[in-house]
Amino acid sequence: MTAFGNALRKAERRGLGQEAADRIRDAIFGGVFPPGAVLREVELAAGLEVSRGSVREALAQLEQEGLVRSAWHRGTRVIDLSVADVDEVYAVRAALERLAATSAGRRVDGEALAALEDLVSEMDSALRAGAAGSDLLALDIAFHDRIYAAAGNRRLLDAWHAVRSQVYLFQLTRVARDDADYRSILVEEHRELLALLRAGDTPRLAEAAEEHVDSARRRLVRMLAAAES
Amino acid sequence: MTAFGNALRKAERRGLGQEAADRIRDAIFGGVFPPGAVLREVELAAGLEVSRGSVREALAQLEQEGLVRSAWHRGTRVIDLSVADVDEVYAVRAALERLAATSAGRRVDGEALAALEDLVSEMDSALRAGAAGSDLLALDIAFHDRIYAAAGNRRLLDAWHAVRSQVYLFQLTRVARDDADYRSILVEEHRELLALLRAGDTPRLAEAAEEHVDSARRRLVRMLAAAES
DNA sequence: CATGTGCGGAATGTTGACATTCGGACATCA
DNA sequence: TGATGTCCGAATGTCAACATTCCGCACATG
CATH class of the missing domain: 1.10.10.10 (Winged helix-like DNA-binding domain superfamily/Winged helix DNA-binding domain)
Structure with missing residues (x-):
């Protein structure tokens, strides 16, 4: 900086x-x-x-x-939060994250990598300090915001903004009900994304980004299914 | 129907x-x-x-x-139409079309396939009749609209609508300047997409959809570059 | 009893007047 | 002469009154 x-x-x-x-x-x-x-x-x-x-x-x-x-x-x-809605939002998000990761992989500079590193560190310490779920979520979203920013595509950013609030709302209800699950994978998954980004392994980064989103989707759907029974 | x-x-x-x-x-x-x-x-x-x-x-x-x-x-x-804008829009569109094709591949029914077939036929006859470029474009867009509709994802449809008008505007200026290029691949490319959709070969369909968009991007950029010189 | 009809209240849709902001033309000064 | 300060017109931002639409409910009707 x-x-x-x-x-x-x-x-x-x-x-x-x-x-x-x-x-x-x-x-x-x-x-x-x-x-x-x-x-x-x-x-x-x-x-x-x-x-x-x-x-x-x-x-x-x-x-x-x-x-x-x-x-x-x-x-x-x-809006309501049905399983169908979750599937829709996360399908679109996965497609966008894939593109964001690919674009960011070609354009990241040291500054962006440092900022991402800081965010992961913050996640780690917030986690150890037993921070509230909403704070962890804010860091989670900030991490992805940073990647979209690094992609340098205004239209992609707009598309992300069209689903970001929904993602936040979904995750918020998830964390409110059972955040142990969320805490267990938060730092690990983002650290992996950061490592792939740093290594410049764009193809695997794209896959990991997509999988990261689908993993979140699966956990959310599982929680919703459990809540309805 | x-x-x-x-x-x-x-x-x-x-x-x-x-x-x-x-x-x-x-x-x-x-x-x-x-x-x-x-x-x-x-x-x-x-x-x-x-x-x-x-x-x-x-x-x-x-x-x-x-x-x-x-x-x-x-x-x-x-909005203005710089090469950077074209790259942005078509990058997002490619990501969306990939998802749309994948989703549609799992859900198409006979009715949707028939509608797509009709659209390709219309393209063919409009082409032979020497229809105006804007009419061909309308059919082109309608074809993709139908695929997005078949995907059955409201958020995906919204995301498409956030770039569709820009795509239309870009293609419109392209067709206005040199439409021979456009006419030469219109029917062929869409027929290929339809064939893959009908065959249920989703992986190749996803690739083809992405390539279809990137092909359009390359042609547009080439035209803009030629115009500036 | 099921269906259709016509209020009435409460919300949204629409409008024209008023307030605020921007950018450039002009004046001023070192 | 060039940089800075100050006005002014034209456009957008904001507001509160007016018009329209919907929904629920009571009532008539077969």
Whole structure:
């Protein structure tokens, strides 16, 4: 990292819509609006102290992220978490991660590798310190964010953002119910990805990235199946 | 297809925003707003006879499709077509087509195969009849739409829609400049995909789908390179 | 009893007015 | 002369009122 590595990064204003979207997203992740809950524009506008127009913009953004779904004159509600949904999201994610790994494999530099290394270390120490599942998840997502950034493909990043929130929501419910499983493989799998990335073994990295996602899918589906019985 | 194959499809209302989005998209494809052009909300609102709010919604939708890009208080403009953009879009598309082909390979039924067969036949006759490039393109896209539909993955479909308009715009400029190249491989490549799909050879189908996209990318890049010199 | 019909309330969809921001033209000063 | 500071017009961002649509429920009807 240079002296101003990311100190001079962004100074852009974003508008109330985006701000509102962040608040509502956090509320969903925080359990204020559980899966299936209805999001009423007037309520949100009153609570956030912005106009309905801005709330509308926020909900449109969240719909793009797949976190909510709305229908004509029928309101907006938080998505549900069926096994079919998990399969869909993780199938797309696997395809994207494969591409991200392949592209990143050709373009990584020392800076990105160092950042990834730091993240894995953070995971390790957070794990030993008995950190909350949501903190581990944030590091997990940050790791993959970094890889997508290294891929240097704006459209790929957009596609990732269209599933990222759903992945986060899914994993959050998983961790909330049984995180021993998650903790057991977190550091190991990411360390493997990092090693392959560093070694420049792109073909095996692509396979590992895909398998990493499918592994998460299988564990999630298993947990959901256990919950329904 | 059943008797009401697609006669009972959709009866949903969509709102002025979506309607406006369709008009503006067509205008972009029609060359009214060439790449790089500025889209002013007041102009569009006046032209379409809707409020600026609806235009805003339409522009947000088009931004999600990647056709336009907007910045805070700085307006909205049609995307440009650099070689880097083409590489990005087609890299993502290749990853998506690979997944779509794999999923579709497991789920296609006779109805879908028949529909695809019809589309290839239409391509063939349109080609012999000397149809316009844009018509051939519509059939091309329809073919791939059908495959994505057969994959039965809503998130995958959304991801496809996030690049489809850009693909269409790119191909449109290509066909407008030199369509002999395009015409020469159109039917052949799609017939090959259909054959592999029918044969149930999913691994080779996935490879072919990826190669089909990369072939299109190479031809496009070559054309852009020739145009700049 | 099942089906169709017509309110009524509550939510979303739409609009035009008002506030804010951006970028460039012009003036100012070393 | 070139860099900096300051206005101004034009566009976008935000808002609150108005219009439209949906859904549930009661009631009529066969």
